[in-house]
Amino acid sequence: MEDQDKARTCENQLEEEQLDEEENVVTFLDSMDAYLTLIDSLSSTLRQGWLELASARHSMGASRISSSLFDLKLHSAATSLRVTEDDVDSKMNQPHFTLCKWASSDNGKCCSGEAKFDGDELQKKSVSSQLRYRGTSQFDEPQEIQEKSPTCKSPTSNGSPLSLDSPVQKQRHKSLSVFGTLVSPKLRAAQFSFETALETIVEIANMRSSMLSAFDQVQKDIESISTGEQ
Amino acid sequence: MYGFEAMTFNIHGGYLEAIVRGHRSGLLTAADYNNLCQCETLDDIKMHLSATEYGPYLQNEPSPLHTTTIVEKCTVKLVDEYKHMLCQATEPLSTFLEYITYGHMIDNVVLIVTGTLHERDVQELLEKCHPLGMFDSIATLAVAQNMRELYRLVLVDTPLAPYFSERITSEDLDDMNIEIMRNTLYKAYLEDFYQFCQKLGGATSEIMSDLLAFEADRRAVNITINSIGTELTRDDRKKLYSNFGLLYPYGHEELAVCEDIDQVRGVMEKYPPYQSIFAKMSYGESQMLDKAFYEEEVKRLCLAFEQQFHYGVFFAYMRLREQEIRNLMWISECVAQNQKSRVHDSVVFIF
Numbered sequence: 001m002e003d004q005d006k007a008r009t010c011e012n013q014l015e016e017e018q019l020d021e022e023e024n025v026v027t028f029l030d031s032m033d034a035y036l037t038l039i040d041s042l043s044s045t046l047r048q049g050w051l052e053l054a055s056a057r058h059s060m061g062a063s064r065i066s067s068s069l070f071d072l073k074l075h076s077a078a079t080s081l082r083v084t085e086d087d088v089d090s091k092m093n094q095p096h097f098t099l100c101k102w103a104s105s106d107n108g109k110c111c112s113g114e115a116k117f118d119g120d121e122l123q124k125k126s127v128s129s130q131l132r133y134r135g136t137s138q139f140d141e142p143q144e145i146q147e148k149s150p151t152c153k154s155p156t157s158n159g160s161p162l163s164l165d166s167p168v169q170k171q172r173h174k175s176l177s178v179f180g181t182l183v184s185p186k187l188r189a190a191q192f193s194f195e196t197a198l199e200t201i202v203e204i205a206n207m208r209s210s211m212l213s214a215f216d217q218v219q220k221d222i223e224s225i226s227t228g229e230q
Numbered sequence: 231m232y233g234f235e236a237m238t239f240n241i242h243g244g245y246l247e248a249i250v251r252g253h254r255s256g257l258l259t260a261a262d263y264n265n266l267c268q269c270e271t272l273d274d275i276k277m278h279l280s281a282t283e284y285g286p287y288l289q290n291e292p293s294p295l296h297t298t299t300i301v302e303k304c305t306v307k308l309v310d311e312y313k314h315m316l317c318q319a320t321e322p323l324s325t326f327l328e329y330i331t332y333g334h335m336i337d338n339v340v341l342i343v344t345g346t347l348h349e350r351d352v353q354e355l356l357e358k359c360h361p362l363g364m365f366d367s368i369a370t371l372a373v374a375q376n377m378r379e380l381y382r383l384v385l386v387d388t389p390l391a392p393y394f395s396e397r398i399t400s401e402d403l404d405d406m407n408i409e410i411m412r413n414t415l416y417k418a419y420l421e422d423f424y425q426f427c428q429k430l431g432g433a434t435s436e437i438m439s440d441l442l443a444f445e446a447d448r449r450a451v452n453i454t455i456n457s458i459g460t461e462l463t464r465d466d467r468k469k470l471y472s473n474f475g476l477l478y479p480y481g482h483e484e485l486a487v488c489e490d491i492d493q494v495r496g497v498m499e500k501y502p503p504y505q506s507i508f509a510k511m512s513y514g515e516s517q518m519l520d521k522a523f524y525e526e527e528v529k530r531l532c533l534a535f536e537q538q539f540h541y542g543v544f545f546a547y548m549r550l551r552e553q554e555i556r557n558l559m560w561i562s563e564c565v566a567q568n569q570k571s572r573v574h575d576s577v578v579f580i581f
Contacts, residue, residue: 051572054563058556058576059520062301063341068358071348173460178348180340181409182456185516 021221028214035207042200049193056187064179065187071178078102078175079198094213097205099198102171235432235539242320247538249318250547253311254535256283258554260579266561267573275300275562283307297562304555309361312548322430326541329423330548332389334363336419339390340412342371343380343403376402377411393418406461413453413470420446420472430541437534437542441549444530446475447504448523454485454494455516476501491516517575524578528553532580550580 057065079101086096176183176191239247258266262282269275272295276288279300287303316327338359345355352372359368367384374380380403381394393415401407420442427438450471457467468486472478477485484497492513498504507522527549534546557577564573 047567047569050567051563051569054560054567055517055576058560058563061337062298062559063337063358063360066358068345068350068354069341069348070350073349169459177405178344180344180412181406181460182413182453182462184452184456184520186520189517 021218021225024214024217024221028211028218031207031211031214035204035211038200038204038207042197042204045193045197045200049190049197052186052190052193056184056190059184059186060179069178076103078171081202094209095205096209097202099202101195101198102168233432239539243323243539243541246315246318246323247543249315250543251535254543254547254550257550257580258282258557259581263557263561263577263579266558267570267577269561269565272297272300272562272566275558275565279558297559297566300562301555301559304558305361308548308551308555311551312362315544323541323544325426326430326434327544328389329426330545331362332419332423333416334360335365335388335390336363336412336415338363338368339371339380339385339415340408342368343374343411344405344408346372347403347405347408374403377407390415390419393422410466410470416449417470417472420449421474424472424474427541433537433540434542437537437540438545441530441534441542441545443475444527446472447477447481448527450475450477450482450485451494451498451519451523454488455491455519458488458490476503521576521578524553524556528578528580553578554580 053065079099080103082098082100084096084098085093172188172191173181176187179187262278265278266275269278273293276291276295279285279288284304284307287307288300291299291303312327312331316324319327341359342352342355345358346352352369355372356369365388367387370384371380374383377394381391385391385394403411424439424442424446427435427442429435430438453467453470464486468482471482471485481497481501485494488494488497495508495511495513498508503526507519507526510522511518531546531549531553534540534542560576561573564570
């Protein structure tokens with residue numbers, strides 16, 4: 001009787017280990033899929049941004065939009081990146097990237113409600129459930145970012161005015177003021193595209209970090225299987 | 231007296247009118263643009279342009295080409311043609327031709343002042359200036375700290391002096407003041423040019439009034455749209471509109487209080503010449519507005535050539551060449567960025 005119980009317990013343990021290994025493989029594949037989707041999204045966002053910049057130059061004139069107008073005076077960065085170590089399952093440290101956008105020049109604090117966006121939600125989606133992002137549109141990611149941001153509004157979607165009351169909008173206008181204070185909506189659209197691309201890059205960094213972590217886990221499982229077989 | 235230009239125009243203006251009509255026939259056609267839109271690389275564009283009047287200006291440029299190189303060389307051609315016409319012209323045509331370049335002069339002044347404010351090297355800024363807007367003391371602009379110095383040290387000896395004297399202050403030059411200065415100078419220039427053409431009378435006055443009024447109206451719309459959501463107040467916005475044009479004065483009153491593109495559309499659709507422009511765009515969209523305005527402008531500029539013995543052909547030719555250079559710039563950018571599907575977003579066919 002005891003032998004039967006022991007055998008049953010061993011079988012259950014083996015099954016659980018097998019399920020864990022399969023789950024790790026699925027996690028790795030999901031994170032890789034999300035990573036590739038983000039890369040594709042970044043590429044299309046950057047292409048759009050560069051074309052919008054060319055369109056703004058076409059509209060306003062080459063002398064008004066030129067690298068020779070960039071401000072060379074010392075000033076604090078409007079956007080910064082914070083890197084932290086994240087404990088995953090208390091076993092390993094995983095770098096985690098957080099973007100702080102449109103910091104106020106007065107106090108250095110982030111004035112954007114979207115500044116805390118750090119790709120956690122996407123990571124959770126890729127880690128959890130069995131549903132994977134197969135066949136989703138490559139444009140989903142930038143839209144997702146827009147939806148998450150309460151203060152974010154596309155300047156070209158409906159033509160409605162950007163509220164100057166928002167400190168984020170003030171910082172946006174301030175950064176564009178090197179080209180003049182009355183700039184074309186196309187230049188603002190280009191700024192928005194590059195801003196979205198920057199957020200996507202941070203997501204990619206976080207996704208790559210989790211992908212590498214999942215890959216390490218799969219490697220360990222393979223090694224343990226091959227050790228067990230020997 | 232209008233209608234009798236045929237009796238005396240050719241004495242002083244006949245040669246140059248023939249020259250400019252000859253230049254006009256060298257403008258790129260729809261077939262040229264179709265070939266250019268199918269190019270895969272900038273070298274292909276250079277090869278296609280070698281068969282046009284731009285050929286001699288591009289032939290010595292080494293590969294790999296850059297889009298700015300193509301634009302620069304095409305602009306050099308325009309400048310050469312302009313200088314030839316200017317040195318052959320007598321009064322009042324020579325003054326008329328100089329008026330055409332004052333807009334570029336204003337842009338160059340603002341470029342130097344803005345770049346200096348941002349601690350850029352003056353030589354680097356001078357290279358970016360438009361050649362049609364250069365004047366002798368332009369480099370001295372970098373010394374000025376405020377508008378009064380700008381006027382006293384440099385601009386007092388330039389054709390822009392009369393446009394500056396009304397608004398001199400000792401305010402320091404910052405981004406907003408520079409923008410207001412740009413638009414105020416341009417407003418004064420357009421009004422002065424308009425008055426000059428009115429004094430010339432005849433066909434020149436009639437044709438140039440229409441073209442300059444359209445320019446003033448387009449500026450008003452662009453200022454309105456670009457100032458939405460900025461710190462520019464309604465009163466300041468209204469002060470930047472020119473005091474002539476189809477929209478003056480009632481359209482300006484309404485544009486000054488617009489808060490979004492749909493309100494601008496509502497104002498402009500009351501004016502029949504601009505209904506067709508806004509009819510091409512869907513509600514809330516402003517991306518295609520520039521192209522729609524350029525198309526309307528090209529239509530009016532081409533009509534200027536239908537009549538003889540007036541100076542409007544010179545203005546029309548210069549503007550059509552600038553539009554052509556914009557087209558080449560856009561095609562080059564689309565080819566360089568591998569976005570040929572978007573090439574027809576901003577190309578305006580002239581013929």
